[in-house]
Amino acid sequence: MTGLEARLVVERDGFRLDAALAVPPGRVVALLGRNGAGKSTALAAIAGLLPLTAGRIVLGDIVLDDPDAGVLLPPERRPVGLVQQQAPLFPHLTVLDNVAFGLRTAGTGRGAARRRAAALLDDAGLDALAARRPAALSGGQAARVALVRALAREPALLLLDEPLAAIDAERRPALRDAIAERLAAFAGSALLVTHDARDAEALADEVVVLDEGSVVQSGGLADLRAAPASGVVARLLQ
Structure with missing residues (x-):
């Protein structure tokens, strides 16, 4: 199994995302960026909620989206679990x-x-x-239930869209610990979208910094903090 390999090109409403992402099996990668950087667009494309303009998304040996080849798997046919910020339980x-x-x-x-x-x-x-x-349920309880629901089908890839953003600050550490425990037991790949370096530090093995639709730096968090590629990266990692 090769995990996720993606070249994401999405154009909409005057915004262009053009980013390459790789998430090895058994690893957690954090997609870190400011509001409007393109994080949610990237996640929506991988989940199948937004088609690519160009590029290719491959998960293991399954092509999820390839406009040139006319391939576009609908969300329900993708071996992908999605945990959204507001934990939309029924x-x-x-x-x-x-x-x-x-x-x-x-x-x-x-x-x-x-x-x-x-x-x-x-x-x-x-x-x-x-x-x-x-x-x-409290916000934290709902988020934990949403995570269990997403993992129940044993997806090859788990997508986490700002899972802590709607949680009160005093409850975030406990929820981070709960998410970390679930991820440690998860055999697949995981992509965490966040604007908070604390989430990346607690949950991810590697960080990809996205800004204005492009990857500006990637690597281990300690390496990025030691040598940020730009002022944007330095401020995000404070």
């Missing part, structure tokens, strides 16, 4: 059935999906929340 379903939903869409029967969901929640220390609905 409000009418319990936590247990939210986690089971992804398994059911993959063809698992209702009973088996619920049993598997219960085991996953127990493993994550969230079994006490199984009967609650999303409205009864």
Whole structure:
């Protein structure tokens, strides 16, 4: 398995993203940048929510998007899990059935999906929340449930879109620890989108800095801090 290899070219609304990204299997890469740098555009393209203008996205031996070859896999056919900033759980379903939903869409029967969901929640220390609905969860609890739901189908690639941005500052360290624990047990690749160097430091093996639609520097966080390529990079890594 080769992880993610992507050349992302997306043009829309006067903005151009042109960036190469690689996420090796078993590794976590942080895509770090200011607001408007193109991070969310990159994530949407990989998830299948936004088609490429040019370039190619390959995950393992699966081509996800290749405009030249006429290939564009829809989101539901991509072996990709997505955790969004607002943790959009289904409000009418319990936590247990939210986690089971992804398994059911993959063809698992209702009973088996619920049993598997219960085991996953127990493993994550969230079994006490199984009967609650999303409205009864804190922001941190909802984010942890969304992560379990995304991992339930055992995706080859996990995408995390600012998973801590909507969480109160005093609760972020505990949630970072919980995400780090889940990622440590995850066999696939993960791409974390963030504007906060603390998230990258706690969760990622490597950092890719994106600015104005282009990669400006990449490498280990310590190396980037020791020799930032620009003032933008230096400010992001403070």
